[in-house]
Amino acid sequence: MTALIRPVFALGATEFRVALRNRWVTITVALMALFALVLSAAGSAPTGEVGVDALSVTVASLTSLGVYLVPLMALLMSFDAVAGEVERGTLSLTLTYPVSRSGILMGKFAAHLTVLTIAVGAGYGLAAIAALATDPEALTGLPALVRLFWSSILLGAVFLALGYTLSAIARRPGAAAGLAIGVWLAFVVLYDLGLLAAVVADGGGVFTTHALPWLLLANPADAFRLYNLAASEATAAASGLGGAAQTIPAAHALISVLLWPVGAFGLAVAALRRVTP
Amino acid sequence: MTRLTLSQVTKRYDGVTALDAVGFTVAPGERVALLGHNGAGKSTLMKIILGLIPATSGQIKVLDAAPGSQAAREGTAYLPENVAFHPALTGLEQIRLYLRLRGCDPAQAMGLLERVGLGHAARRRIGTYSKGMRQRVGLAQALIGQPRLLILDEPTSGLDPVSRREFYAILDGLAAEGAAILLSSHALTEVEARTDRIVILSQGRLMANDTLHALRRQAALPIRLQISAHPGAADQVAAQLAGGRRNGVMVDLTCSHHEKLTRLGHIAALKGLIEDVEIIPPSLEDLYSHFSRRDDQ
Ligand SMILES: Nc1ncnc2c1ncn2[C@@H]1O[C@H](COP(=O)(O)OP(=O)(O)O)[C@@H](O)[C@H]1O
Ligand SMILES: [Mg+2]
Numbered sequence: 001m002t003a004l005i006r007p008v009f010a011l012g013a014t015e016f017r018v019a020l021r022n023r024w025v026t027i028t029v030a031l032m033a034l035f036a037l038v039l040s041a042a043g044s045a046p047t048g049e050v051g052v053d054a055l056s057v058t059v060a061s062l063t064s065l066g067v068y069l070v071p072l073m074a075l076l077m078s079f080d081a082v083a084g085e086v087e088r089g090t091l092s093l094t095l096t097y098p099v100s101r102s103g104i105l106m107g108k109f110a111a112h113l114t115v116l117t118i119a120v121g122a123g124y125g126l127a128a129i130a131a132l133a134t135d136p137e138a139l140t141g142l143p144a145l146v147r148l149f150w151s152s153i154l155l156g157a158v159f160l161a162l163g164y165t166l167s168a169i170a171r172r173p174g175a176a177a178g179l180a181i182g183v184w185l186a187f188v189v190l191y192d193l194g195l196l197a198a199v200v201a202d203g204g205g206v207f208t209t210h211a212l213p214w215l216l217l218a219n220p221a222d223a224f225r226l227y228n229l230a231a232s233e234a235t236a237a238a239s240g241l242g243g244a245a246q247t248i249p250a251a252h253a254l255i256s257v258l259l260w261p262v263g264a265f266g267l268a269v270a271a272l273r274r275v276t277p
Numbered sequence: 278m279t280r281l282t283l284s285q286v287t288k289r290y291d292g293v294t295a296l297d298a299v300g301f302t303v304a305p306g307e308r309v310a311l312l313g314h315n316g317a318g319k320s321t322l323m324k325i326i327l328g329l330i331p332a333t334s335g336q337i338k339v340l341d342a343a344p345g346s347q348a349a350r351e352g353t354a355y356l357p358e359n360v361a362f363h364p365a366l367t368g369l370e371q372i373r374l375y376l377r378l379r380g381c382d383p384a385q386a387m388g389l390l391e392r393v394g395l396g397h398a399a400r401r402r403i404g405t406y407s408k409g410m411r412q413r414v415g416l417a418q419a420l421i422g423q424p425r426l427l428i429l430d431e432p433t434s435g436l437d438p439v440s441r442r443e444f445y446a447i448l449d450g451l452a453a454e455g456a457a458i459l460l461s462s463h464a465l466t467e468v469e470a471r472t473d474r475i476v477i478l479s480q481g482r483l484m485a486n487d488t489l490h491a492l493r494r495q496a497a498l499p500i501r502l503q504i505s506a507h508p509g510a511a512d513q514v515a516a517q518l519a520g521g522r523r524n525g526v527m528v529d530l531t532c533s534h535h536e537k538l539t540r541l542g543h544i545a546a547l548k549g550l551i552e553d554v555e556i557i558p559p560s561l562e563d564l565y566s567h568f569s570r571r572d573d574q
Binding site for chain 1: 324327328329330347350351353354355357358359360361362363365366370374375377378379380402415418
């Protein structure tokens with residue numbers, strides 16, 4: 001057992017050190033903190049809404065922010081993971097050590113997930129402090145923030161694993177970077193635009209009532225948003241999101257949020273297995 | 278008992294036969310040089326030995342196990358061609374990682390770096406290293422855990438002559454302790470005195486597999502005799518010896534090993550006409566070309 005864990009830990013510690021040196025830790029923490037503070041400031045303005053505390057309002061804005069920012073940070077950290085090592089020639093070297101391919105990925109995954117956790121924790125933590133400072137009722141929004149925190153980490157895990165997959169398929173850092181941007185656009189922007197266009201064209205027909213909920217659950221970014229909005233009525237109310245979020249049970253969204261990281265990591269391992277160094 | 282046994286190893290990429298029925302062995306304590314021009318198949322053969330890519334056909338035994346198996350990986354060290362490492366890590370951090378991956382004490386890292394002459398730069402980032410220094414980091418990781426088989430792909434490319442000598446001195450030590458070493462190079466001059474046996478690959482085919490001494494004998498390349506005639510006598514010397522004239526005073530002859538003394542006798546008989554004679558044995562380049570081009574002739 002230790003023989004299996006030891007290389008993962010060693011690779012993870014090294015990868016984390018690289019993330020520190022490459023300023024990924026600084027950049028992601030600064031980015032999250034900045035946006036969280038901006039959103040808190042915007043959310044603390046008196047809105048006149050009844051029964052919604054300041055933190056719940058912030059959580060709703062953080063959900064919309066996280067759905068863009070967390071996948072982007074995850075892809076930026078992961079696209080080079082395999083392609084960079086192929087280019088430097090270190091992948092073939094590491095593979096001659098008594099380490100498995102899944103072990104190599106797990107090491108990188110652990111390190112990158114740690115960086116994301118620090119960044120997201122710092123951002124959301126600041127938002128919580130800001131909300132608590134302005135509104136004594138804000139504590140009621142804390143469970144929603146905690147839920148947002150761990151589901152953001154899971155969302156990050158999905159896009160880290162997708163980034164490794166692209167990196168293994170592309171085999172060159174430049175190509176992997178292009179694919180990463182493409183995946184981010186596809187999942188986070190274009191997918192929703194496509195669904196929106198379909199809904200408009202459908203005019204409330206079968207597509208909207210039957211296919212749409214499943215299509216939303218099939219996208220990890222949408223499932224993340226739905227889960228956080230559906231699980232908290234206050235948040236849903238604050239975000240003003242009706243329709244789709246209310247027809248999809250939070251449990252379904254949760255299943256998607258939990259399954260995606262596992263599936264995506266499996267995909268990454270399969271892609272790395274196909275790389276011949 | 279051998280550490281590495283290859284027999285009938287063939288590798289085909291669609292259309293290209295990178296290796297064609299290659300077979301040889303490497304025994305403990307033996308240093309074998311794998312020579313070949315660019316694209317001869319050296320790196321491909323090494324990757325097959327390491328289990329990084331599969332052979333199309335043939336048998337390979339690495340430390341009595343299958344290539345890439347746990348047992349083979351535990352006892353084999355590899356130095357890839359042009360390995361670059363992560364520029365953000367220091368040499369010390371990089372070697373510590375590789376020690377941990379082999380289950381060795383990371384505290385050995387400094388000793389290893391000192392052994393390859395990198396002690397002074399151990400705490401600097403690899404991004405600031407020269408190519409030769411990165412090559413030394415690669416060598417340091419190959420020394421981890423007393424490997425029983427070392428596979429070194431063009432290990433001395435990028436090293437200056439002094440570093441090269443130090444590198445071969447380290448290899449001598451490893452071989453003396455019983456390690457089997459297979460290293461590739463594209464220059465015979467470089468591995469000449471530092472290896473026990475020479476394997477020559479050309480376009481994926483094994484052209485030679487023997488000691489340098491035996492290869493010389495086998496090739497039986499002609500010896501060149503270069504005669505400097507007295508001014509004005511060159512034509513006469515050339516005519517008498519049936520040799521070719523090069524310029525005003527030089528006459529060139531070639532002869533086989535066993536004709537050498539007879540030819541020298543002929544030359545000595547003309548001593549009134551000549552100033553000097555030089556005997557030029559076949560060079561390593563001649564020998565290498567002989568073996569790598571054998572088929573085209
Ligand atoms: N992945 C590959 N696909 C197709 N051909 C390859 C591949 N790798 C190597 N080759 C070919 O195999 C031959 C041997 O290459 P290589 O082993 O790298 O030679 P060397 O290391 O002796 O310079 C070359 O003709 C090369 O083009
Ligand atoms: Mg090569």
